[in-house]
Amino acid sequence: VIDTNPLKRLNEEIFAYATRKQQEIDELKKLENFRKEFLANVSHELKTPIFAAQGFIHTLIDGAIDDKSVRDKFLDKAAKSLDGLDALVKDLLTLSQMETGDIKMHYEKFDIGHLTSDIFEQLEEKAEAKRVQLKFDKKMSVPVWAYADRHRITQVMTNLIDNAIKYGREEGKVLVSFDSDKEHLIVSVKDDGPGIEPEHLKRIFERFYRIEKSRSKEQGGTGLGLAIVKHIIEAHRSKVSVTSKMGKGTTFSFKLEKGDNK
Numbered sequence: 001v002i003d004t005n006p007l008k009r010l011n012e013e014i015f016a017y018a019t020r021k022q023q024e025i026d027e028l029k030k031l032e033n034f035r036k037e038f039l040a041n042v043s044h045e046l047k048t049p050i051f052a053a054q055g056f057i058h059t060l061i062d063g064a065i066d067d068k069s070v071r072d073k074f075l076d077k078a079a080k081s082l083d084g085l086d087a088l089v090k091d092l093l094t095l096s097q098m099e100t101g102d103i104k105m106h107y108e109k110f111d112i113g114h115l116t117s118d119i120f121e122q123l124e125e126k127a128e129a130k131r132v133q134l135k136f137d138k139k140m141s142v143p144v145w146a147y148a149d150r151h152r153i154t155q156v157m158t159n160l161i162d163n164a165i166k167y168g169r170e171e172g173k174v175l176v177s178f179d180s181d182k183e184h185l186i187v188s189v190k191d192d193g194p195g196i197e198p199e200h201l202k203r204i205f206e207r208f209y210r211i212e213k214s215r216s217k218e219q220g221g222t223g224l225g226l227a228i229v230k231h232i233i234e235a236h237r238s239k240v241s242v243t244s245k246m247g248k249g250t251t252f253s254f255k256l257e258k259g260d261n262k
């Protein structure tokens with residue numbers, strides 16, 4: 001009797017090997033598509049404000065500059081487009097530095113309650129324009145010491161609070177709360193806006209992902225804010241979580257190392 005087992009085993013091994021290789025190829029293809037899509041997105045996003053600014057400036061050169069009210073309006077629009085471009089390039093740079101690991105975290109002890117008050121002040125005008133209240137949820141004992149990268153956490157909090165104002169409702173409320181468990185500080189930013197549907201919720205941390213494209217665009221974002229937030233929090237060896245209820249609002253939260261004993 002011929003022992004066919006070795007042959008069978010060899011066959012199985014070859015099959016397993018081929019399957020593994022195919023998976024690797026699929027993975028590489030996916031990455032390549034992702035890269036292409038990203039590049040296309042970046043080009044598109046860069047082109048939009050450049051074309052807009054170009055359009056306004058050329059119209060001015062072609063004579064609109066002689067009419068004072070038109071001139072002021074067009075200059076303002078051109079400046080806004082360039083501000084948007086500036087924000088986009090800065091966000092792209094941050095993202096790419098985070099992804100290549102070029103950004104080192106500078107841990108220090110700081111009062112995140114104080115930091116949040118400063119952000120409230122900076123965003124006050126924007127909130128007032130929409131009659132949105134910026135508040136701390138429940139009384140907390142101040143200071144709220146965190147041990148993290150202060151500059152990066154400022155970026156995170158600014159992005160989350162800014163989004164809560166932008167995508168929340170008129171006359172709404174944005175609540176920031178600080179809780180703690182044994183080792184961590186738990187930070188949450190909550191709004192009482194329209195909420196995010198589950199199908200979108202799982203994608204909002206992707207680069208350039210926006211819900212209702214036109215409305216999000218109108219708000220002047222880059223579509224990179226939450227991707228940056230995610231990176232920064234992960235660089236702190238933590239995770240961002242989000243919960244949302246349609247018609248009720250959205251809450252983003254994350255944990256940070258406590259700073260009390262540092």
Ligand code: ADP
Nearest residue numbers: 163164167204210211216221222223224225226
């Ligand atoms: P953007 O620059 O467009 O604000 P983000 O990455 O910060 O980009 O957010 C991605 C998208 O997630 C937004 O365009 C918006 O559609 C949605 N989003 C973010 N925060 C909220 C929120 N608090 N409530 C509802 N939708 C939100």
